[in-house]
Amino acid sequence: MTYIRPKFRHPELPKNKLGYSVDYYEGALSTLCAGCGHDSISAAIVKACFEMNIEPHRLAKLSGIGCSSKTPTYFLSNSHGFNSVHGRMPSVATGANLANRDLIYFGVSGDGDTASIGMGQFVHAIRRNLNMVYIVMNNGCYGLTKGQDSATADQGSKNKSGNVNLFESIDLASMAIELGATFVAQSFSGDKTQLLPLLKAAMKHPGFAFINVISPCVTFNNNVGSTKSYDYVREHIDATATVDFVPEMAEITTEYEEGTSKKVKMHDGSYIALSKLAQGWDPLNKLSAMNAIYHARMNSEFLTGLLYVNPDSQDLHHIIQTTDKPLNELTKAEICPGSAALKDINLGLR
Amino acid sequence: MMNDVASVKPGGYFMYDSTKKLHAEYIRPDINYLGIPLMQMCNENYSDPRQRQLFKNIIYVGALSALLDIEFNVFEDLLAEQFKGKEKLIPSNIKALNLGIDYVKANFTYPLDIRVERRNLIGDSIMIDGNSACGLGAVYAGATVAAWYPITPSTSVVEAFSSYADEFRTDKITGKRNVAIVQAEDELAAIGMVIGANWNGARSFTATSGPGLSLMNEFLGLAYFAEVPAVLIDVQRTGPSTGMPTRTQQSDILEAAYASHGDTKHILLFPATPKECFDQTVDAFDLAEELQTPVIMLTDLDLGMNDHVSPPFQWDDNREYKRGKVLNAEMLEKMNRFGRYLDVDNDGIAYRTYPGTHPSKGSFFTRGTSRDEYAAYTEDGAAYKRNVDRLIKKWNTAKNMVPPPQLYQEKNQHKYGMFFFGTSQYAAEEAMDLLKEKKIGVDSIRIKAFPFNQTVEDFINSHEKVFVIEQNRDAQMKSLLMIEMGANPEKLISVLNYDGMPITADNIMNQISAHLSSAPKEAVAAI
Numbered sequence A: 001m002t003y004i005r006p007k008f009r010h011p012e013l014p015k016n017k018l019g020y021s022v023d024y025y026e027g028a029l030s031t032l033c034a035g036c037g038h039d040s041i042s043a044a045i046v047k048a049c050f051e052m053n054i055e056p057h058r059l060a061k062l063s064g065i066g067c068s069s070k071t072p073t074y075f076l077s078n079s080h081g082f083n084s085v086h087g088r089m090p091s092v093a094t095g096a097n098l099a100n101r102d103l104i105y106f107g108v109s110g111d112g113d114t115a116s117i118g119m120g121q122f123v124h125a126i127r128r129n130l131n132m133v134y135i136v137m138n139n140g141c142y143g144l145t146k147g148q149d150s151a152t153a154d155q156g157s158k159n160k161s162g163n164v165n166l167f168e169s170i171d172l173a174s175m176a177i178e179l180g181a182t183f184v185a186q187s188f189s190g191d192k193t194q195l196l197p198l199l200k201a202a203m204k205h206p207g208f209a210f211i212n213v214i215s216p217c218v219t220f221n222n223n224v225g226s227t228k229s230y231d232y233v234r235e236h237i238d239a240t241a242t243v244d245f246v247p248e249m250a251e252i253t254t255e256y257e258e259g260t261s262k263k264v265k266m267h268d269g270s271y272i273a274l275s276k277l278a279q280g281w282d283p284l285n286k287l288s289a290m291n292a293i294y295h296a297r298m299n300s301e302f303l304t305g306l307l308y309v310n311p312d313s314q315d316l317h318h319i320i321q322t323t324d325k326p327l328n329e330l331t332k333a334e335i336c337p338g339s340a341a342l343k344d345i346n347l348g349l350r
Numbered sequence B: 001m002m003n004d005v006a007s008v009k010p011g012g013y014f015m016y017d018s019t020k021k022l023h024a025e026y027i028r029p030d031i032n033y034l035g036i037p038l039m040q041m042c043n044e045n046y047s048d049p050r051q052r053q054l055f056k057n058i059i060y061v062g063a064l065s066a067l068l069d070i071e072f073n074v075f076e077d078l079l080a081e082q083f084k085g086k087e088k089l090i091p092s093n094i095k096a097l098n099l100g101i102d103y104v105k106a107n108f109t110y111p112l113d114i115r116v117e118r119r120n121l122i123g124d125s126i127m128i129d130g131n132s133a134c135g136l137g138a139v140y141a142g143a144t145v146a147a148w149y150p151i152t153p154s155t156s157v158v159e160a161f162s163s164y165a166d167e168f169r170t171d172k173i174t175g176k177r178n179v180a181i182v183q184a185e186d187e188l189a190a191i192g193m194v195i196g197a198n199w200n201g202a203r204s205f206t207a208t209s210g211p212g213l214s215l216m217n218e219f220l221g222l223a224y225f226a227e228v229p230a231v232l233i234d235v236q237r238t239g240p241s242t243g244m245p246t247r248t249q250q251s252d253i254l255e256a257a258y259a260s261h262g263d264t265k266h267i268l269l270f271p272a273t274p275k276e277c278f279d280q281t282v283d284a285f286d287l288a289e290e291l292q293t294p295v296i297m298l299t300d301l302d303l304g305m306n307d308h309v310s311p312p313f314q315w316d317d318n319r320e321y322k323r324g325k326v327l328n329a330e331m332l333e334k335m336n337r338f339g340r341y342l343d344v345d346n347d348g349i350a351y352r353t354y355p356g357t358h359p360s361k362g363s364f365f366t367r368g369t370s371r372d373e374y375a376a377y378t379e380d381g382a383a384y385k386r387n388v389d390r391l392i393k394k395w396n397t398a399k400n401m402v403p404p405p406q407l408y409q410e411k412n413q414h415k416y417g418m419f420f421f422g423t424s425q426y427a428a429e430e431a432m433d434l435l436k437e438k439k440i441g442v443d444s445i446r447i448k449a450f451p452f453n454q455t456v457e458d459f460i461n462s463h464e465k466v467f468v469i470e471q472n473r474d475a476q477m478k479s480l481l482m483i484e485m486g487a488n489p490e491k492l493i494s495v496l497n498y499d500g501m502p503i504t505a506d507n508i509m510n511q512i513s514a515h516l517s518s519a520p521k522e523a524v525a526a527i
Helices: A037-051 A067-074 A089-099 A111-115 A119-127 A172-179 A192-204 A230-236 A286-298 A316-320 A338-348 B002-007 B038-045 B049-068 B072-082 B087-107 B130-140 B155-168 B187-199 B210-215 B217-226 B253-257 B274-291 B301-305 B329-334 B381-399 B424-437 B454-461 B476-485 B505-518 B521-526
Strands: A059-063 A080-083 A104-110 A132-138 A183-188 A208-214 A237-239 A241-246 A261-265 A271-276 A302-309 B013-017 B032-036 B126-129 B145-148 B180-183 B204-208 B230-236 B267-269 B294-300 B307-310 B365-367 B416-421 B442-447 B465-470 B492-496
Touching: A037 A067, A037 A132, A037 A192, A037 A208, A059 A067, A059 A089, A067 A080, A067 A104, A067 A132, A080 A089, A089 A104, A089 A119, A089 A132, A089 A316, A089 B145, A089 B180, A089 B187, A089 B204, A104 A111, A111 A119, A111 A132, A111 A172, A119 A132, A119 A172, A119 A208, A119 B187, A132 A192, A172 A183, A172 A208, A172 A286, A172 A302, A183 A192, A192 A208, A192 A241, A192 A302, A230 A237, A241 A302, A271 A302, A286 A302, A316 B180, B013 B049, B032 B049, B032 B087, B038 B049, B038 B087, B049 B072, B049 B087, B072 B087, B126 B130, B126 B274, B126 B301, B130 B155, B130 B204, B130 B230, B130 B274, B130 B294, B130 B301, B145 B155, B145 B187, B155 B180, B155 B204, B155 B301, B187 B204, B187 B210, B187 B217, B187 B230, B204 B210, B204 B274, B210 B217, B210 B230, B210 B253, B217 B230, B217 B294, B230 B274, B230 B301, B253 B267, B253 B294, B253 B476, B267 B274, B274 B294, B274 B307, B274 B381, B294 B301, B416 B424, B416 B454, B416 B476, B424 B442, B424 B465, B424 B505, B442 B454, B454 B476, B465 B476, B465 B505, B476 B492, B492 B505
Parallel strands: A059 A080, A059 A104, A080 B365, A104 A132, A132 A208, A183 A208, A237 A302, B013 B032, B145 B180, B145 B204, B204 B230, B230 B294, B267 B294, B416 B442, B416 B465, B465 B492
Antiparallel strands: A183 A302, A241 A271, A261 A271, B126 B307
């Protein structure tokens, strides 16, 4: 299916604070299957960056290999992108972030790219609390190679060929919390209302912000018996709370009933407002977050929303005490010790 | 121990622990035996089991110092250096040294006819290991991001970089550092971080050894194809597989030259001394950024971990970092359309720009998939071919940018040539002297880099036979000469050493002599 997207845009499209209309944040035409959940996530990313007044060139989008990893082409054409090798996006993002701490790093991965081949790098990026948004577009299968089960496919779920997955699935969200992730959220590609504030908050979070998004594969994993199909997810979704992200200085537009709302303040003065739906769950408490996830899993439900956040998160640069100036801007005068120092070194080696 | 006895030259000395009587099978009539009851002396003088074990070596050193007439204050200085901060350990070591010395004085005629004499021939030379020199070189080169995974024998490269960074890159008041050093989860991540950092405009490097290089293959292919600079210091050890991790070899040459699947080739550097480790590390960053490709420096365990006498390090304060073709915001502003992979200057090297430079111009997608001149994904065969052909053009440009070889004569004049690289230099230069003594004329070349330039080709062409000296089994450098220059294999005579120990001049001489004596008489007479 090939078609040309019309270039025409309504001249009065609303503009954000930077004077850009939303089309400035779009990417190339998607070549994924029509109806792919990934395209909805791309659209949410476009909207989130537009509404957050992000300078596209100050954001770097990185990915590995797979259907999900193709999506950075489909959003933010004015951002630099790096489509690296399978499962290795976290290391490339780590290096990029170390080189320039002033950009926003947006990593896109899939369940194969993260939970199988890239598990090691995912785990260690979390440990280091790398300042980045890490999205897994999770469809429980390998789409590019025509539908093999992935490690996040639920045990007992059926793929398109009718084969039952025999193995235990990996739950990325609880694993991320366990490993020390400082922002862990789950959502559904079909729930833009929830995904949008989560993306905004993730971009503001100073540390590793993980969003696991169930994104059904319309071609290979949308059948009866699959626990990652649209129908199954819609029926089994269980939200922790409604989420709203309130940028710094903005008016508070949402009001919550007394006693059920929770505000999580971010480092820059913005905050996430949550209206609690789940009982006994507190997004600042790891234990209650883990409990809620396990509880939902036991009931074959998929828990969405902001599951856990540590507002006092300190990222890798803080931990290893790198200087405030981006390392890629340091000049020779700042980093080269010069000939006099070398003379002393030579003397010490005589 | 049988091997040790066998390795002594006739007339030489064999020192051993005589606490137990030496078995008859170890006795050779043509060598001298010096028995010292080391274990017994330790047991008599020390009560702590650990000390009884440790001081055997020191007593041995003490005995040796008396036998070879080594100045005692040299040891005192070394001990003071070694135990700086743990001074209470010095007296027990001095005591052990004296035990050895006293034993020799009481039991042997000393010193022996072979002895050590203080000379003053080193001038302003320094003594340092190659890994430290690489680490220091990276500081001077302006590296700001290092990612690595510990592996013998390369570990001390980044450790040295880190300790020099403590000194030169750390704000004394705030403690903040102009450097980021990450111990990665494995070598795959280490090279991934290096590529990410270089993509984003920081000078970044990693250090590893053979097994790590194997793991880094996929990423090296990405960096080659996507044209991202990267500096990799490979301190070679004895392979294959885990091999002999604490022994030396030059056996990663082909692995490094063609790392990764598909048509790839990489710039290689071959330092021979600590000073060259320093210089070439700085060169490596310049080359990687100018050529937008990985540069792999191949040192080895012998150079990397052992102290070597070296000319002193030098730095020219006027030297600027060559950052290559990088477009800044103003340059981008003036352009109509930026083509990341356009060969604007007809040298195969395209222009790049760092992420975050210009609001609306310059953004592009870096990818391992095929792309056109404007970095757009394509599976068009013609566009793919244009791209990989440009990479070869860039490769040819590189030939005259890498460090040129060292020729040991003004003009090639002999029929035979000697070709070597890296740490084979020490033995090869000694062999050159030995050959001269035997009135055998040989021209010599030491290469410092791959790709080979015209000088290398001329050297091979102007000799009837070339002895290619290398420290691996499969004559990997000879293969490279054949593959890349079409050199005739019959004229390349391999001189190999691959037992894990550095090659020696004797070994080179024996192999060359064996070849010469098997060659037709007239041919030998003519050289």
